[in-house]
Amino acid sequence: MNNSGLLREHRRERFLFLGLAGPAIVLVGVSAMAPVLWILSQSFLTLAGKATLGNYEKVLSSGLTWSSLGVTMTLSLSTLIICIVLGVPLSLALASANRRVANRALILIMLPLWTSILVRTYGWLVLLRREGLINTTLASLGVIDQPLPLVYNFTGTLIGMVHYMLPLFVLPVYAAMRDIDGNVVRAAASLGAGFWRCVATVILPLSSSGMASGSMIVFIYTLGFFITPAVLGGGKVNPIAIRIERTLSTFQDWGSASALGVLLLLLVLIAGCLFVAVRRLAGDRMHHA
Structure with a gap:
């Protein structure tokens, strides 16, 4: 078969696969876009159903x-930084370990993801509260005189978010x-490169795509966190997701809540585009190198 015949055969296979996947693509696309379009339309409507830009002006x-927005960005960036600091050495240790040991360690790392986020969040609440296990242990050892403020604040919220997102960061970096x-x-x-030089000049650059993917997952996912800040923040940490919920539950203002949702969506899109651009830039540099 000549090149033109191979090309036609390849195109025929692509159209066949696209036809088979077509119904699923349409279903997923409609399911994903319909709520977004509804929220977008609500953000331009008053309670009486009239078109307005007042919701965006108010917000x-x-x-x-x-x-x-500031709290949301701070939480997401802080979670990402801590995940990088903890996740990169952990991924390096797993990649350097025996395959059997690495697989067993991965099971332990992924174990929290098999538990409901609500259960895990309340578990941290039990551990971090003033009479919790951490404070009582430190007090019994004589390390502290007064309980540490580990919950109902930014610190407790950050701990819960890192605990949830660290496995999702480790997976692509380890791979x-x-x-x-x-x-x-x-x-x-x-050629004389020591351990740290080898890590800095070989391992980290070659794993930059995995780090970019893990960073994108962590940052974008945490932008919309609700349960962890609501429980561990104790009303003192209010990212935009909690702001949306309170706008609805307290004021029943669908227009303003929808406008806040659109702002959050734009924030996610901007962050996604930035991470994709950084990943492509890193890939181009590796290709030229």
Whole structure:
């Protein structure tokens, strides 16, 4: 078969696969877009059903909105930084370990994801409260005289969010590090590169795509966190998701709540585009290198 015949056969297979996947694509697309379009339409309507830009004016002129956006960004960035600090060494250790040991360790790391987020959040509430296990243990050892404020604040919220997101960060980073050719690492070592230099100049650059994917998952996912800040924040940590819920439950203002939802969606889209651009830039640099 000549090249033109192979090309036609390839196109025929692509159209066949697209036709088979078509119903699922339409179903998922409608299910995903219909709520977004409904929220978008509600953000331009008054309670009487009239078109208006007042909802956006009300939301953008409110100091509470900008405060919630600031808290949201701070929580997401802090969670991402801690996940990077903890997740990169953990992924490196897993990638360097024996396959059997790494698989068993991965099961332990992924175990929290098999438990409801609500159960895990209340578990942290029990551990971090003033009479919780951590404070009582530290007090019994004489480390502290007064209970530490570990819950109903930013610290407790951050602990709960890192606990939830760390496994999701480790998975793509570990997969990227596991795929690195061991000969490349051994070649760097044979040329005189020490452990830290080998990590900085070989392992981290070659696993940059996994780190970018993990960072995107962590940052974008945490932008919409609700349960963890609501429980561990104790009403003192109010990201935009909690602001949306209170706008609905307290004022029944669907227009303003929808406008806040659109702002959160735009924030997610901007963050996603930035991470995709960074990942492509890192990939281009690795390709040229």
